[in-house]
Amino acid sequence: MLEGSMTWIMAGGGALFLLLLLAYLYLKEMETNKRLRHFEKSIEELNKQLYKLQKKIKEDEVESEFSSSALSHSLRQEVKEAVNNAAAGIYQSVERVEALWMEHRDRVDEKIVMLEERVKEMGYFPTSPNGVDEARILSMFKDGWSIDSIAKELRIGKGEVEFTLKLANIE
Secondary structure, rough: HHHHHHHHHHHHHHHHHHHHHHHHHHHHHHHHHHHHHHHHHHHHHHHHHHHHHHHHHHHHHHHHHHHHHHHHOOOOOHHHHHHHHHHHHHHHHHHHHHHHHHHHHHHHHHHHHHHHHHHHOOOOOOOOOOOOOHHHHHHHOOOOOOOHHHHHHHHHHHHHHHHHHOOOOOO
16 A cells, blocks of 8 residues: 555656646746747847938938039049148158258267267277176186175176176186
């Protein structure tokens, strides 16, 4: 008897599960149909707007063709002359700016040459491009200083110290 009632309970539970599943699927289908109807309305509205825009564009094209053919030849000639005059003025301005720039460049070149000559006259040429005293680096290294210590003491980069030592064939 217990087996029979269990079978009925399981059958009832299965039927209830199927009924709930069908109800869920029905609700989801209704929701999907509602969304599809909404999309259909939106697409239909977009198609109407597209048709109106295409119609307006065609009307504007017809109007522009009519108005462009109505322009008189003298008006077109005046516009061309105005553009040519403006272009000629701009061209002259560019030529003046170019001449001024060339003069300025020549003056700067002359000043650079004068400065180079003054430096040569003074006779000051550092032993290295950045003013590092190579002899001091070599003597400190020979006295037992480490590369890091030399770099810190002279306030230069460690790579610069290593480079100087390699050039002297010490390291």
